[in-house]
Amino acid sequence: MIELTVGTISFKETEVHVAYHIAGQLKEIESGTPIKATYSFPLKQDYTWASMVALGAFLPYLVSRDSQVRVTLPIEPTPWLQEYWQNYLTAMFAQKSFSVEWNFTAQYHTAETEVLFAAGSANRIGLFYGGGVESTFALSTFYHKNPLLISVNGKDWMNADKEKSPIKYNLISELMQKYQLSMQEVSMNVRSLLKDTNAVFNRFVTGNLFYFLSAPIADKFGIGTLYLSTELEYALSEEEHDQSIHPQFVNNIFVKNPSWPLFMSIYMGFPKVSMFAKLAQTDFIKYIYSCFNNSSKRWCGACSKCFRISEFCDRIHLDRSVIGMQEGITGRRENTPSTRYSWKYMDKIYGRKYVREWVLLGKHAIKKFKQKILHLEN
Numbered sequence: 001m002i003e004l005t006v007g008t009i010s011f012k013e014t015e016v017h018v019a020y021h022i023a024g025q026l027k028e029i030e031s032g033t034p035i036k037a038t039y040s041f042p043l044k045q046d047y048t049w050a051s052m053v054a055l056g057a058f059l060p061y062l063v064s065r066d067s068q069v070r071v072t073l074p075i076e077p078t079p080w081l082q083e084y085w086q087n088y089l090t091a092m093f094a095q096k097s098f099s100v101e102w103n104f105t106a107q108y109h110t111a112e113t114e115v116l117f118a119a120g121s122a123n124r125i126g127l128f129y130g131g132g133v134e135s136t137f138a139l140s141t142f143y144h145k146n147p148l149l150i151s152v153n154g155k156d157w158m159n160a161d162k163e164k165s166p167i168k169y170n171l172i173s174e175l176m177q178k179y180q181l182s183m184q185e186v187s188m189n190v191r192s193l194l195k196d197t198n199a200v201f202n203r204f205v206t207g208n209l210f211y212f213l214s215a216p217i218a219d220k221f222g223i224g225t226l227y228l229s230t231e232l233e234y235a236l237s238e239e240e241h242d243q244s245i246h247p248q249f250v251n252n253i254f255v256k257n258p259s260w261p262l263f264m265s266i267y268m269g270f271p272k273v274s275m276f277a278k279l280a281q282t283d284f285i286k287y288i289y290s291c292f293n294n295s296s297k298r299w300c301g302a303c304s305k306c307f308r309i310s311e312f313c314d315r316i317h318l319d320r321s322v323i324g325m326q327e328g329i330t331g332r333r334e335n336t337p338s339t340r341y342s343w344k345y346m347d348k349i350y351g352r353k354y355v356r357e358w359v360l361l362g363k364h365a366i367k368k369f370k371q372k373i374l375h376l377e378n
């Protein structure tokens, strides 16, 4: 049995702190540092919402580690909350039996625990935006509707660590100025509180953070639906791969209560290369940022995203300089759960070129060999 206790919740203007304690110490979860999330506007003091953020950060992960979890929350019992998590966990752990025991200490009273939301009847679009192919493609199709772009940032979190990737954020601000769009950012520290791999974090946490951390933004800016754009290859990947943001799972995340926003996965009928080809017919292509490494270069040339985007350029005959990519980055066939479909669809649409593939494979091998020699000499 693992126990999660959510303790003091404090609202400090634009910031919320949620203290928690895990009994049955898991070395992967930091103890002593509260969850922190920072917004650009003062927050309403909704303790139920803050409790949901903490549950989104840890509960699915804890159930993955132990089939019995006891949860203690500082609010009064809220029937929809228990029902929500029962449905969520049943969808996520279809093959596993588990039980969650709920306790409520009522440190905060209901009158002050559910004051937040009026997003249900709102109709503005919220779009999770990271500058990559999928979100930029989505934006290119409905920018005229004045969607609010939403960015969830955090230290060490994938390529959304603002300090590491100024190039990405500069491109985003250029794009926003040009199309007179606005963005709301949330900064949070959850990635450094749960010290497991990115794969584990995306499987159990990422989607929840997108949704729950965006809820106050939806309330403040009148957003009824939060859109997450994903490509066909992602939808085709095994469901447990990045499960919390998988198109087949996202609809388990939104709270089925009229005052909470919807969370929808969109455009997963488009192979990524087709999104890229359509973007290349628009001005939006110039703003693409899609590198894992967040180095001092816009394209590091050494990560799978750089390889794939370079290959897309070749397939659709796009001059790399349009996206600020240097010469010399070449594609390399990949075989991970979601990337292998990217190559399949490129072949399906543009034909497979075996000779070229072997030549590129040879080039990569020589490059690696040279790097090794250089490394030895140093």
Ligand SMILES: [Zn+2]
Residues within 6 Å of the ligand: 290, 291, 292, 293, 299, 300, 301, 302, 303, 304, 305, 306
């Ligand atoms: Zn890269």
